[in-house]
Amino acid sequence: LRGAKPVFVDIRRDTLNIDETLIEAAITHRTRAIVVMHYAGIACEMDIICDIAQRHELLLIEDAAQAILCTYKGRPLGAIGDLGTLSFHETKNVISGEGGALLLNRESLVERAEIIREKGTNRSQFFRGQVDKYTWVDIGSSFLPSEMVAAFLWAQLEDAHKITARRMATWQRYHAALEPLEKQGIIRRPVVPKDCTHGAHMYYLLLPDMACRTRFIDSLREREIYSVFHYVPLHNSPMGKTMAEQVQSLPVTEELSDCLVRLPLWVGLEDHVDRVVESVIEVLEYIDADT
Numbered sequence: 132l133r134g135a136k137p138v139f140v141d142i143r144r145d146t147l148n149i150d151e152t153l154i155e156a157a158i159t160h161r162t163r164a165i166v167v168m169h170y171a172g173i174a175c176e177m178d179i180i181c182d183i184a185q186r187h188e189l190l191l192i193e194d195a196a197q198a199i200l201c202t203y204k205g206r207p208l209g210a211i212g213d214l215g216t217l218s219f220h221e222t223k224n225v226i227s228g229e230g231g232a233l234l235l236n237r238e239s240l241v242e243r244a245e246i247i248r249e250k251g252t253n254r255s256q257f258f259r260g261q262v263d264k265y266t267w268v269d270i271g272s273s274f275l276p277s278e279m280v281a282a283f284l285w286a287q288l289e290d291a292h293k294i295t296a297r298r299m300a301t302w303q304r305y306h307a308a309l310e311p312l313e314k315q316g317i318i319r320r321p322v323v324p325k326d327c328t329h330g331a332h333m334y335y336l337l338l339p340d341m342a343c344r345t346r347f348i349d350s351l352r353e354r355e356i357y358s359v360f361h362y363v364p365l366h367n368s369p370m371g372k373t374m375a376e377q378v379q380s381l382p383v384t385e386e387l388s389d390c391l392v393r394l395p396l397w398v399g400l401e402d403h404v405d406r407v408v409e410s411v412i413e414v415l416e417y418i419d420a421d422t
Contacts, residue, residue: 135163136374139366141381145322147391148175150383154183164190167212171321172329174203177211190214195234197332199225200295204326213237219284224298224330225291227284230276247271297398298331305334305394308408317419334394335361341389343418348392350414356407357395364388 138157143150147170154165165184167175184191195201195209196218202208209215215234219227233248235241245255251271256262276284287294306320313320319337323329338344344360351358364384365371395407 135161137166137365137371138162139371139375139379139381141383142170142387144383144387146170146173146175146324147387148173149180151176151179151183154180155187158183158187158189162187162189164192166192166194168194168196169198169201169208171335172198172201172208172332173321173323174198174201174208174327177203177206181211184212192216196220196231197223198330199223200291200330202328209234210236214240219287224294224332225284225287227276227280227287230274230280230284243269248274294398295330297401298396301396301400301404302331302334304404304408305396305411308412309336312412312415315419317415331396334396336392336394337387337390338392339390339422343422344390344392346418347414350417351410354410354414356410359393361388361391361393 138159140153140157141150142148149167165180167177167180169175181191183189191212191214193209193212193215195215198208199217200207203211209217213236215236217232217234219225219230219232221228233244235244246253246269249255249271250273251267251269252265253262253268254265257265309318309320312318321335338347348358348360364381366375366379366381367385394411400407
């Protein structure tokens with residue numbers, strides 16, 4: 132994949148994941164892999180995407196940074212494709228401050244991954260007695276966690292199901308409380324397909340437009356409640372424009388990125404969630420009445 136340039140594909144309106152119906156049209160003779168991102172820990176349509184990857188003999192890479200303990204038809208996300216990644220960044224469900232994990236489903240990828248992890252050396256092979264000395268054989272960096280970081284992460288992993296359950300309680304509280312506003316057409320809540328389980332990584336809302344979102348965020352901040360919007364779409368970012376094969380319009384991505392806002396969701400919010408919910412409803416009703 133060295134020197135590869137990404138071709139971006141638009142997203143679905145319901146899950147905000149890659150639109151699997153658009154993938155095949157984006158494949159060319161230069162395509163080597165399909166990369167999917169399970170947004171908010173809710174799975175992409177993996178059966179269809181796996182079939183596309185197999186028919187075109189492409190690697191399938193899962194960005195499961197937000198999807199630890201999440202599943203698609205009973206299968207854990209990050210472990211369905213050829214490679215998967217998890218994140219342990221401080222904003223994720225299970226954390227070690229920084230860092231993550233690479234999951235490999237192809238034996239042929241293990242050796243090179245191990246070398247890249249070991250700063251580009253075959254040091255692990257040397258320790259196993261497979262070579263009589265070790266040296267630099269590839270690109271790499273210092274990806275190994277310290278023992279302190281690993282110990283912190285291990286404790287988090289031991290409590291991962293408890294952490295998820297606490298986050299889920301807040302997610303469900305939001306989801307139930309905001310259902311009436313969705314029925315009134317004021318907002319749209321997250322969509323979770325029946326074949327998917329998620330880990331309550333985030334709770335987002337889709338508002339009518341950017342102006343409403345800005346008013347919403349500012350009004351909550353006045354109440355000392357901090358909600359945030361999300362990423363600038365990759366194809367519109369400076370690096371995306373530099374690296375992409377072509378910078379095309381992705382209308383659904385562009386529209387929804389202006390409307391999306393994330394509500395506070397962290398372990399410990401349980402003691403404050405009622406006040407947050409009351410404030411969110413009050414602000415949304417006020418904005419709707421004023422538009």
